[in-house]
Amino acid sequence: MDQQNIGKFIAQKRKEQNLTQEQLAQCLGVSNKTVSKWETGKCMPDYSVVKGLCAQLHITVAELLDGAPAEKNAAQASDEQVMELLRRTQALEKEKVTLYGILLIVMGIALLAVSHSFGGSDLQDFLSGVLLGISVGAILTGMCVSIKSLAKPK
Structure with a gap:
């Protein structure tokens, strides 16, 4: 679990959804500075916002923690287990x-x-x-x- 890769992945997925940091922050109930810290790899999202973040970015929790899209053949833990x-x-x-x-x-x-x-x-x-x-x-x-x-x- 590499914070830098996860941050880049969050930024990439946010941009794919055409969201600004401010818009994503409002959807999750956090500040835009918090989103910026995630994207720069300075800190990780708290578990209480992980599900909402994944829903906004249309990714799974496992993909978020891997910092990359899931491979189709890879065995994955369920989101509930990861949470x-x-x-x-x-x-x-x-x-x-x-x-x-x-x-x-x-x-x-x-x-x-x-x-x-x-x-x-x-x-x-x-x-x-x-x-x-x-x-x-x-x-x-x-x-x-x-x-x-x-x-x-x-």
Whole structure:
């Protein structure tokens, strides 16, 4: 799955349908900048718009993901199977980001506990303060990442 080839394929099919990026974007409920990012290979369409995109371009999901028209003799997975695979992949990505956030929170709490064990001399107090700052930063970053990931609609 090559983003550049998929982007070129989307642009080619859009032009075959005599659609501008703006018109395609309006049909799909996205911005024309989003369509431009797809066509330049900077990002991939979200699974929630893949079916609509394929319908507008008169292609199958498998053709979209291949970045080329399907060969007549090739065995193809059904669109439902491909969509389910896309949905699962994006769900796993979301879970991964959430776990990274939780890991940052746990790491921040551990550093917070370590920072309280230092103290006594000026150097130890300094190290304690540095660890305290790092731990607070890790906790806040972890919370931000986790909340942002959990707030995204499925």
